[in-house]
Amino acid sequence: MTLLEGEREVILKHVKEILDDRGTSRENLIPVLQQVQDKLGYLPDLAMQKIAAGLDIPTVDVYGIATFYNQFRMNPPGDHQFKVCMGTACYMVGGNIAIESFERRLEIREGETTPDRKFSLERVACVGCCTMAPVVLVDEEVEGHVTPTRVDGILLAFETETEKEEGKNGEGIEEKEERRSDA
Amino acid sequence: MKVITAVERYTELKTKAQEKVNSLQDKPLVRIGTATCGLAAGALQVKETFEEEIKNKGLDVRIQEVGCMGHCYAEPLAIISKPGFPSFCYGKVDEGLAKLLVDSFLENDDPCYEYAMVALEPNDIFPTFTDFPRDAYEKKIILEHCGFIDPGDIEHYIAHEGYAALAKALEEMKPEEIISEMTASGLRGRGGAGFPVGKKWSLCKDTPDEVKYIICNADEGDPGAFMDRNVLESNPHQVIEGMLISAYTVGAEKGYIYIRNEYPLAIQRIETALEQAREIGLLGDSIFGSPFNFDLEIFEGSGAFVCGEESALVSSMEGKMGIPQARPPYMAVSGFRGRPTVLNNVKTFAYVPTIIRKGADYFKSVGTSDSSGTAVFTLVGKVANTGLVEVPMGTTLRQLIFDIGEGIPAEKEFKAVQIGGPSGGCLPETKLDIPIDFDSLAEAGAIMGSGGLVVLDEDDCMVAIARYFLEFTQQESCGKCTFCRLGTKHMLDILTRITQGKGEMADLEILQELAEDIKMGSLCNLGKTAPNPILTTLRYFRDEYEAHILEGRCPACMCKDLILYYIVPEKCSKLCNVCVGSCPVEAIYTREDGLKAIDQEKCVKCDNCLKTCPPEHDAVIKLSPPVLPED
Amino acid sequence: MGKKITLTIDDRQVTAFEGEKLLWVALENDIYIPHLCAIKEEERPSASCRLCFVEVEGFSHxxxxxxxxxxxxxxVKTRSPRVDRLVKSAFELLLSDHRLECAKCPKNRSCELQKIAKERKLKLRLTRLKPLEKEYAIDESMGSFVFDPSRCVLCGRCVYVDHQEVEVGAIGFTHRGLQRKVTTFGGGLLADSPCTGCGRCVEVCPVGALFFTDKAG
Structure with a gap:
């Protein structure tokens, strides 16, 4: 992936700061990767190369770790992330139906980001809210009892938010309020 | 000069803490459960409403966040204590109820009995938890204070005997005595395998080394299990105290809590707890004035289920892939950084303070002879009272599901109970009377596991459930060893074919053979236990496999390829249009006679029409095998 | 190394040093036990191929x-019905993820899989399982040798010599589960990696995943 203008400098700056703070022992590899991803949203190749150099290990080993753990991603995520819980309780009452609904509405597959980088969709292991199954994490907020209709509601709320931001027209604010209160 | 002993130092701390906690009772107190389950149900909004209303009315009321009481089905929960009344607990509190309670109870003196769930202290006006049928079966040891004390304030824990066990251990007990106490208590590891804790600690203690480590495994990954998270969110100090005692026993000065990064709230609450413990000298150098030094750090896991396996967990702490190693050597001899390491589960450490404080005999008096103490389960799935329960070992599954969980909702039939997550198994009705303990469950083909318990009813397909778990383990396999990497994939492929109606009877034999070989031949416990969901469903629900293969029929109408949605004309109403609007793909149309019908070519089987069809019509049904009735 | 001891393998008395690993003791005494991933120098064996099962008296499994x-x-007994069943199963699992075209393979007749099949009278085709058919790109960028991942059995010998012996760090295990594989950083071509073309990894490959081209002579 080609980096946008200025991205290179940002990456180098953050990686350097984090390495300076964390130290250069191999044991720090995972915390360093976590912190870099927190800052950048993903792990660009350049960041992994600099981390490898900083910790004095082969680049392929850093790539190995980054591809082993679910947490790490190699591509920038969408502005908003939908994480559909696929724990047992959620699966049994329609977690896969929720995923399919998102896939249909967003026209992407799980693990992908919409072309405008606005939304990304992934499945996650049990988030531990089994009693509200099926559960979807909308960014960091937990939405319980997510039916296909609810999926429409969640997306509609984002649409009206965008409209509000872009056009400054007040329409749809009530619907957003509604979403908050029945959440 | 008089030497101040650990117990004296502790008594001083406790007196101060109790004074503080008692002083809270001089004015009304609202406690709101803000563990993840509460937050998800909207506890924060409820808290804000309370705050606002109390401010508007100018009342003098304290508001406090607490953890989870285990009654997750009734979240958000609020407890209101007002001088002159017993404390009342209210369930499913929304903003309206919050306003009402401020108005009626806090401002005036009407506790709104119609909304109260339970009173906490014995009284003659309202039932308490002891009047609940489940109280006869429950026995709370590690959940005792969860949901009642403020997890963000160490003094609340101390006021309830917290850290008394540590003081006792440091002052009165030699490490050998602690080990014999642990051994006598019969405590077995609660991570799933049930290894005796005394034995593990003793092995680590007896391995000579300058440096040793204590690690708490909080990488709770079983889908459908969240006990560890709740314990850490609701009462983190009892786990820290357990780790301190373990460290003192084996001679470790450094410990780690390895926790999933998907548990941000738990991480935050542990961080606060560690800070507060450090501030008053319960972590750091010369704890309680003794020569014992110990400190704790958090390590955030990166999302790999296999890291729940101890050697994989340690590998990942060392900056490597979370890949299990062959044993021996054992952790207690050569673990983190090659040093002797005690690695126990959250709940295991949480039991330790009680055992030291109340003695091994007390712990042994609860449970069965081979499995002492209690078992903590998350009760989820098709059961009326979902939540967290703690029962003595030996309680039967039937008591747990039907007495404590109050059975299956919506008048459905019980079908099976899944215990132990992806490593466990599905047990049928005929096995419900077996007692819950490590050995009885293993004998029936399930495992105790870490405590996830999912109830399944007639709408759940056992082949699909087995497939679900296989898909999980297959995705979470580290990929190192042949049996687990490739064997689980082949089993999954076969199960997928069966759920699609493309299976053959010979597949069942191959499944059985593969399952047995994977169980015997895999390197670690993830692989060794991965076949359990298949082996148990083949053993107890073979007829469902056969229905899929021989008749192309899914008895539970769950497998998408073997069902179709159908609107029964006799039940459908011309006046109602709900299903048409609910269909995301415009597959539902109005027939010439005004009734609705489904275009099977377009239908994506999303279940929306069935869910939205008004109950007075109830006209949408599923048919399996997918054949339309002849008109 | 510990003291000299005597043990019995398949009714034969052999001597060894205490603490040595059974696999190497057997092989040194010309007693064959199937194996792919074992590396003698490695302190903690990866034990991943699951082919070297034996029965030891007094052990339940x-x-x-x-x-x-x-x-x-x-x-020790190197054969028993249980051992044979496990080895057969592990072997078939490995074959299900290995491109089985021996006639076209440069390692034909010098392949370890063929040796195992011959020694244990196992079939070199799938009997119960369907092939997994994954897609792989063949890497010919080095010129002197080729990497064909569709034949890789994930034994890890190449990664070991790359990391521990020649200390280059060009290749390693990446990804998890069924996707686990040997790749370069970012999954790119070997020519774009730190690979020096020393060829040690090719020499240790037990199957036809890494092989020299004719150009190398």
Whole structure:
């Protein structure tokens, strides 16, 4: 992936700061990767190369770790992330139906980001809210009892938010309020 | 000069803490459960409403966040204590109820009995938890204070005997005595395998080394299990105290809590707890004035289920892939950084303070002879009272599901109970009377596991459930060893074919053979236990496999390829249009006679029409095998 | 190394040093036990191929010979119905993820899989399982040798020599589960990696995943 203008400098700056703070022992590899991803949203190749150099290990080993753990991603995520819980309780009452609904509405597959980088969709292991199954994490907020209709509601709320931001027209604010209160 | 002993130092701390906690009772107190389950149900909004209303009315009321009481089905929960009344607990509190309670109870003196769930202290006006049928079966040891004390304030824990066990251990007990106490208590590891804790600690203690480590495994990954998270969110100090005692026993000065990064709230609450413990000298150098030094750090896991396996967990702490190693050597001899390491589960450490404080005999008096103490389960799935329960070992599954969980909702039939997550198994009705303990469950083909318990009813397909778990383990396999990497994939492929109606009877034999070989031949416990969901469903629900293969029929109408949605004309109403609007793909149309019908070519089987069809019509049904009735 | 001891493998008395791993003791005494992932120099064997199962008297289950230390008086059987069943199953699983076109493979007749099949009279085709058919790109960028991942059995020998022996760090295990594979950083071509073309990885490959081209002579 080609980096946008200025991205290179940002990456180098953050990686350097984090390495300076964390130290250069191999044991720090995972915390360093976590912190870099927190800052950048993903792990660009350049960041992994600099981390490898900083910790004095082969680049392929850093790539190995980054591809082993679910947490790490190699591509920038969408502005908003939908994480559909696929724990047992959620699966049994329609977690896969929720995923399919998102896939249909967003026209992407799980693990992908919409072309405008606005939304990304992934499945996650049990988030531990089994009693509200099926559960979807909308960014960091937990939405319980997510039916296909609810999926429409969640997306509609984002649409009206965008409209509000872009056009400054007040329409749809009530619907957003509604979403908050029945959440 | 008089030497101040650990117990004296502790008594001083406790007196101060109790004074503080008692002083809270001089004015009304609202406690709101803000563990993840509460937050998800909207506890924060409820808290804000309370705050606002109390401010508007100018009342003098304290508001406090607490953890989870285990009654997750009734979240958000609020407890209101007002001088002159017993404390009342209210369930499913929304903003309206919050306003009402401020108005009626806090401002005036009407506790709104119609909304109260339970009173906490014995009284003659309202039932308490002891009047609940489940109280006869429950026995709370590690959940005792969860949901009642403020997890963000160490003094609340101390006021309830917290850290008394540590003081006792440091002052009165030699490490050998602690080990014999642990051994006598019969405590077995609660991570799933049930290894005796005394034995593990003793092995680590007896391995000579300058440096040793204590690690708490909080990488709770079983889908459908969240006990560890709740314990850490609701009462983190009892786990820290357990780790301190373990460290003192084996001679470790450094410990780690390895926790999933998907548990941000738990991480935050542990961080606060560690800070507060450090501030008053319960972590750091010369704890309680003794020569014992110990400190704790958090390590955030990166999302790999296999890291729940101890050697994989340690590998990942060392900056490597979370890949299990062959044993021996054992952790207690050569673990983190090659040093002797005690690695126990959250709940295991949480039991330790009680055992030291109340003695091994007390712990042994609860449970069965081979499995002492209690078992903590998350009760989820098709059961009326979902939540967290703690029962003595030996309680039967039937008591747990039907007495404590109050059975299956919506008048459905019980079908099976899944215990132990992806490593466990599905047990049928005929096995419900077996007692819950490590050995009885293993004998029936399930495992105790870490405590996830999912109830399944007639709408759940056992082949699909087995497939679900296989898909999980297959995705979470580290990929190192042949049996687990490739064997689980082949089993999954076969199960997928069966759920699609493309299976053959010979597949069942191959499944059985593969399952047995994977169980015997895999390197670690993830692989060794991965076949359990298949082996148990083949053993107890073979007829469902056969229905899929021989008749192309899914008895539970769950497998998408073997069902179709159908609107029964006799039940459908011309006046109602709900299903048409609910269909995301415009597959539902109005027939010439005004009734609705489904275009099977377009239908994506999303279940929306069935869910939205008004109950007075109830006209949408599923048919399996997918054949339309002849008109 | 510990003291000299005597043990019995398949009714034969052999001597070894205490603490040695059973697999190497057997092989040095010309007793064949199938194996792919074992590397003698490695302190903690990866024990991942699951082919070297044997029975040890007093043990309730078959154990892997690569991890089992020998001890005085140990009695070992390299074959039993249980061992044969496990080896057969592991072998078929490996074949299901291996492109089976021996006639077209440069390692034909010098392939370890063929050797195992011959020694244990196992079929070199799938009997119960369907092939997994994954897609792989063949890497010919180095010129002197080729990497064809569709034949890789994930034994890890190439990664070991790359990291520990020649200390280059060009290739390693990446991804998890079924996707686990040997790749370069970012999955790119070997020519774009730190690879020096020394060819050690090719020499240790037990199958036809890494092989020299004719150009190399």
């Amino acid at each position: 078959p154990v892997t010979a690569c991890t089992q230390e020998v001890y005085a008086g140990m009695i």
